[in-house]
Amino acid sequence: MAMQVKEVASLAGISIRTLHHYDDIDLLKPTEVTESGYRLYVEDDLEMLQQILLFKELGLSLKEIKAVIYDPSFNKQEALELHQQLLIEKRNRLNRMIAMTEQTIKSMKGEKPMTNKQRFEGFDFSENPYEEEAKKRWGNEKVNEANKKVRGMTKGEQADLAAEANEIYKKIAKLMNQSPSSESVQKAIQEWFHFLNRNFTTYSPEAFKGLGELYIQDERFQKNIDQFGEGLAEFLKEAMGVFADSLLNEEKQ
Structure with missing residues (x-):
């Protein structure tokens, strides 16, 4: 039906x-x-x-x-089997962290002591998806430059920066009923582009477009952005792509 x-x-x-x-x-x-x-x-x-x-x-x-x-060689069953395998691995990691958290709570209550080794079982920071993808796209220098600048700020400065970013997110979220390529949306995206360049590091059009892709590839980005409006991360990615392509076309002329 x-x-x-x-x-x-x-x-x-x-x-x-x-x-x-x-x-x-x-x-x-x-x-x-x-x-x-x-x-x-x-x-x-x-x-x-x-x-x-x-x-x-x-x-x-x-x-x-x-x-x-849409690749002719795409096999739905094989894809589902791969999804299942990766989801099981993710579930196992979460289960280890849940067990570690439960044990920590019992230890804090004095019910069952735990070793320092047990305290950190379940954590796995061997790979940071955002950092790895960012380094691959833009190089270590760009990532380190942005991270260093944020770490050098006071907590108050970081809070002010976050508040300014949130206001821009809210502004763009209100424009989601329009096309990502509309004049008003692109004006707001330009504000976002200048905000990032002013406060973090210099983004080329390619890097800015790549950052938009990361907004939907990294679940932490997507979850944070979508709190201002469901689907905002995807909308932002599309609008940033339009803006970046426009800058690239201007450079060619």
Whole structure:
């Protein structure tokens, strides 16, 4: 039985805007569209949506997901088996951290002592997705420059900086009913671009666009940004891409 976009959004726990966006970029187009313009999704569409959301959980960008799922060699079963394996690994790591936390609470209550080694079991900082991806895209110098600048600030300065960033997020969130390429959205993105360059490090158009990609690839970024509006990280990524491409075109002229 075909489902309308509102029903699918509720079922999958995503926004209607997200489904509209997937349609607009040809990532997930509904099988049917009524004469009245209603999008209708069938079981195959839901199966594809599940794959998209699983790939997002693994940190892939929508562009990367589109390339994968529409590749002629794409095998749905193999992909699901890989998803399962990676999710199990993630669950095991979380279980170790939960066990460590429970043991720490018991130790604090005096119920069961724990060793220093047990206190840190479950932690794994061998790889930071954001740092690794940022270093790969922009080089160690850029990342270290930004980190050093933030560490050199007082707590008050860091709080002021965060407040200014949050205001820009709120401003852009109010514009999500418009196209990412609209004049008002691009004006707000320009403000974001200058804010980052003024307070952190110098971002080239390519680096700025890459940063937008990280907003949806790194779940910490996405969770923080989406608190200002569901789907804001994705919207911000698209708008930053438009802005960066515009700067690159200007440079070519």
